[in-house]
Amino acid sequence: MGTRDHYVGVLKGTILRLYPGARIVDLTHEIKPFFVPGAAMTVRNSYPDFPKGTVHLIGVNPNRTDRVDHLAIEFKGQYFVGADNGMFPLMFNQEPTKVFDLSLVRQTASSEIFPSRDIFAVAACHLAQGGIMEILGRPAEINNEITAFAPVVNGLTIRGLAVHIDIYGNIVTNIDKNLFSSVGQGKPFEIRFRKEQHVINKLYQSYSEVPSGEKMALFGASGLLEIAINRSNASQLLGVKHEDVISITFK
Secondary structure: OOOOOOHHHHHHHHHHHHOOOOOOOOOOOOOOOOOHHHHHHHHHHHHHHOOOOOEEEOOOOOOOOOOOOEEEEEEOOEEEEEEOOOHHHHHOOOOOOEEEEOHHHHHHOOOOOOHHHHHHHHHHHHHHOOOOHHHOOOEOOOOOOOHHHOOEEEOOEEEEEEEEEOOOOOEEEEEEHHHHHHHHOOOOEEEEEOOOOEEEOOEEOOHHHOOOOOEEEEEOOOOEEEEEEOOEOHHHHHOOOOOOEEEEEEO
16 A cells, blocks of 8 residues: 555554554565565564464455455464455465454454455454454355466476565565475576576575675575675566566576
8 A cells, every 4th residue: 555645544543443452563565566466575584473363464465355354364373354356376475274254343344445454354353352252254265276376297397487676676586485496496596587698507595695786695584595796786687577477497
């Protein structure tokens, strides 16, 4: 939703009206509009650092349709409220504990024009105050998956995507360390991107291990492969954008 308009303030005001004791942490309001994989990666990279009982409200591409329902999910002692638009399989590495739709919340809502405020905030405040999921709606399932944003393995090649560009210009991919290790088995490799004109064949432990201005790759704190340039903007200098292909070939 960005921070230029009043939407974020209104959402927070609704939360505080429903639950005056709420502690609100802003992860980001700068996901590219409707870019579900970016939202999923942001939450996936963040929730392990939050305590049990935390409720994550995800307002990216939140509208309900005939194929997309609104869900509340319990996973590893935390709750996630948002639209079943394909983001949940990208966020979780195993089956969630519980999944409920928000049908009962929707029945009492005065409007659905602003789902993050009218539906998600109500469900999130209920859960944050210790409410049970059964009050929100009916047991449900996660039905939608964006397979195009899952890495593809073909023999000794992994083809992934740039799913997030952070404020420093670091390029975060959807290739995690476990997949890299299981396919590569310690073999030499080449990471290629931007029509394969750029090649990296070594992993580093920190950004400062290469000289300023040098491109490099590492697995970040989230466990996902990142392409970076020390003290510079890799996305701009290397010409890599959201959804560009990043490939790894093992020899």
